[in-house]
Amino acid sequence: xxxxxxxxxxxxxxxxxxxxxxxxxxxxxxxxxxxxxxxxxxxxxxxxxxxxxxxxxxxxxxxxxxxxxxxxxxxxxxxxxxxxxxxxxxxxxxxxxxxxxxxxxxxxxxxxxxxxxxxxxxxxxxxxxxxxxxxxxxxxxxxxxxxxxxxxxxxxxxxxxxx
Amino acid sequence: xxxxxxxxxxxxxxxxxxxxxxxxxxxxxxxxxxxxxxxxxxxxxxxxxxxxxxxxxxxxxxxxxxxxxxxxxxxxxxxxxxxxxxxxxxxxxxxxxxxxxxxxxxxxxxxxxxxxxxxxxxxxxxxxxxxxxxxxxxxxxxxxxxxxxxxxxxxxxxxxxxxxxxxxxxxxxxxxxxxxxxxxxxxxxxxxxxxxxxxxxxxxxxxxxxxxxxxxxxxxxxxxxxxxxxxxxxxxxxxxxxxxxxxxxxxxxxxxxxxxxxxxxxxxxxxxxxxxxxxxxxxxxxxxxxxxxxxxxxxxxxxxxxxxxxxxxxxxxxxxxxxxxxxxxxxxxxxxxxxxxxxxxxxxxxxxxxxxxxxxxxxxxxxxxxxxxxxxxxxxxxxxxxxxxxxxxxxxxxxxxxxxxxxxxxxxxxxxxxxxxxxxxxxxxxxxxxxxxxxxxxxxxxxxxxxxxxxxx
Numbered sequence: 001x002x003x004x005x006x007x008x009x010x011x012x013x014x015x016x017x018x019x020x021x022x023x024x025x026x027x028x029x030x031x032x033x034x035x036x037x038x039x040x041x042x043x044x045x046x047x048x049x050x051x052x053x054x055x056x057x058x059x060x061x062x063x064x065x066x067x068x069x070x071x072x073x074x075x076x077x078x079x080x081x082x083x084x085x086x087x088x089x090x091x092x093x094x095x096x097x098x099x100x101x102x103x104x105x106x107x108x109x110x111x112x113x114x115x116x117x118x119x120x121x122x123x124x125x126x127x128x129x130x131x132x133x134x135x136x137x138x139x140x141x142x143x144x145x146x147x148x149x150x151x152x153x154x155x156x157x158x159x160x161x162x163x
Numbered sequence: 164x165x166x167x168x169x170x171x172x173x174x175x176x177x178x179x180x181x182x183x184x185x186x187x188x189x190x191x192x193x194x195x196x197x198x199x200x201x202x203x204x205x206x207x208x209x210x211x212x213x214x215x216x217x218x219x220x221x222x223x224x225x226x227x228x229x230x231x232x233x234x235x236x237x238x239x240x241x242x243x244x245x246x247x248x249x250x251x252x253x254x255x256x257x258x259x260x261x262x263x264x265x266x267x268x269x270x271x272x273x274x275x276x277x278x279x280x281x282x283x284x285x286x287x288x289x290x291x292x293x294x295x296x297x298x299x300x301x302x303x304x305x306x307x308x309x310x311x312x313x314x315x316x317x318x319x320x321x322x323x324x325x326x327x328x329x330x331x332x333x334x335x336x337x338x339x340x341x342x343x344x345x346x347x348x349x350x351x352x353x354x355x356x357x358x359x360x361x362x363x364x365x366x367x368x369x370x371x372x373x374x375x376x377x378x379x380x381x382x383x384x385x386x387x388x389x390x391x392x393x394x395x396x397x398x399x400x401x402x403x404x405x406x407x408x409x410x411x412x413x414x415x416x417x418x419x420x421x422x423x424x425x426x427x428x429x430x431x432x433x434x435x436x437x438x439x440x441x442x443x444x445x446x447x448x449x450x451x452x453x454x455x456x457x458x459x460x461x462x463x464x465x466x467x468x469x470x471x472x473x474x475x476x477x478x479x480x481x482x483x484x485x486x487x488x489x490x491x492x493x494x495x496x497x498x499x500x501x502x503x504x505x506x507x508x509x510x511x512x513x514x515x516x517x518x519x520x521x522x523x524x525x526x527x528x529x530x531x532x533x534x535x536x537x538x539x540x541x542x543x544x545x546x547x548x549x550x551x552x553x554x555x556x557x558x559x560x561x562x563x564x565x566x567x568x569x570x571x572x573x574x575x576x577x578x579x580x581x582x583x584x585x586x587x588x589x590x591x592x593x594x595x596x597x598x599x600x601x602x603x604x605x606x607x608x609x610x611x612x613x614x615x616x617x618x619x620x
Contacts, residue, residue, distance in 0.1 A: 051227065055229055055231070056227045056229055057229075057230050058227040059213075059214035059226070062226050062227070063226050063227070094227065097227060098229070105225055106225050106226055106227075107224075
């Protein structure tokens with residue numbers, strides 16, 4: 001008797017997820033961003049692949065629509081890189097869900113990604129993944145504040161020494 | 164009129180008690196009691212239930228979950244469903260329930276059943292605590308009191324209903340097998356309750372002395388007390404003496420040899436079964452569950468007795484009491500330490516000496532207590548040969564006191580002891596081992612007679 005969880009990646013559920021992504025076009029159209037049906041399918045496939053890679057499972061619509069709605073007003077995203085960035089953001093998101101040991105909720109992680117992407121990373125996905133999210137994950141794992149920075153604390157220590 | 168039992172296609176005894184729901188589905192599918200479409204429907208409903216439980220588990224914070232967590236929740240759900248299905252008298256009724264009721268509803272019934280089981284298990288635990296055996300055995304008391312309390316604290320029926328979280332170290336005479344979660348703990352406690360009820364027919368002192376006869380350090384052993392008590396009580400009954408005294412002398416062991424020698428396994432089984440019945444009569448045991456529990460315990464006792472008869476080791480099975488409180492205890496004082504400054508000077512003096520004879524003469528003249536000598540071994544950087552020469556100057560009681568205080572345990576030493584202390588212990592161990600047999604035995608006897616706290620006296 002098989003109760004394998006992979007049974008969830010059925011075509012019906014995939015189709016439902018594609019429809020949800022396409023629906024987001026109504027919202028992102030105002031920012032000049034639209035996904036084709038093929039691109040939506042790609043995103044869902046990326047999600048399935050990344051979930052499997054990271055040993056996770058998802059029920060319901062997932063977070064793709066949340067990522068789309070959060071990132072659509074970014075000054076670093078335009079039609080020519082929209083789909084490519086979304087695919088990478090999905091990969092990064094699930095990777096760091098594991099790395100943060102699920103200590104941060106979906107909405108907060110997406111918000112952190114958006115703020116860092118638009119702010120300190122200036123649209124660089126490498127910096128977002130390799131530096132900012134890595135720092136966040138290690139802070140959460142060691143029980144520090146998500147914004148804690150070792151550089152800040154060492155500067156403070158130095159100041160204390162001069163006082 | 165005799166009650167008529169329905170014939171079922173599925174043999175209830177063949178179903179796995181731990182994974183009841185899964186094994187029921189497999190058997191039902193194999194016997195064509197559930198068709199493929201019905202199985203698929205059940206599977207889909209189970210996945211729907213999982214999605215709902217995962218949402219509750221994540222508390223809306225996350226849409227995804229690690230696969231291993233999801234699998235654990237799934238196992239917990241299936242276990243809970245199984246608990247409800249087990250409550251049906253016949254397997255056919257359970258299958259009818261599966262066909263006619265939604266999985267989500269069956270899960271809820273199972274969840275309520277677990278709550279009921281939790282309440283009843285809590286009650287059994289209270290009863291067990293009330294009739295506990297008063298024993299110094301650590302495993303018994305730590306499992307029965309703290310371990311089970313830990314279970315009630317950690318048990319999470321919503322997401323980990325199949326887990327027990329504790330190790331339940333105290334071994335039962337009849338191990339609980341093929342059960343999980345709350346069912347396991349309930350059965351485990353029931354068994355301990357019956358074992359306690361049986362042991363309550365014997366005085367605490369008799370049990371203590373009998374267990375001392377089994378092993379003087381029984382309080383640190385992981386053993387089943389009931390099994391030892393029952394075995395010895397049966398031995399007493401066979402030897403024709405009062406079982407409540409739980410004491411068998413050498414003569415009575417010889418009687419048992421005469422009784423059991425050259426007998427086949429079947430004969431020994433019959434003799435022990437009869438003795439068990441006599442014992443129940445002698446102790447006025449009328450409780451049917453306790454009688455059944457005792458009978459179930461006999462199989463292991465019978466095989467142990469058969470083996471002991473062949474190996475001529477019956478005295479290890481039917482145990483004579485020992486009274487450690489009657490053994491003489493020696494108290495030995497390590498004495499007062501000398502002034503720190505004087506001690507430093509003495510150590511420096513010893514370290515500067517070139518010849519061993521000079522070192523020994525300083526030790527003899529300046530060191531007047533074993534406490535100082537003990538520290539000197541670690542501080543004076545003596546070689547192995549020098550330490551051995553110093554040992555030769557010591558009295559038997561002094562060597563025994565040092566050996567008692569510095570036992571040779573190579574497995575632990577590397578972690579807890581300094582290099583100098585490890586070397587000292589090895590030297591002492593080798594020195595005692597190489598002594599003539601009679602002297603070595605006297606030292607070993609003295610070590611056992613020395614009080615555990617002798618250093619502080």
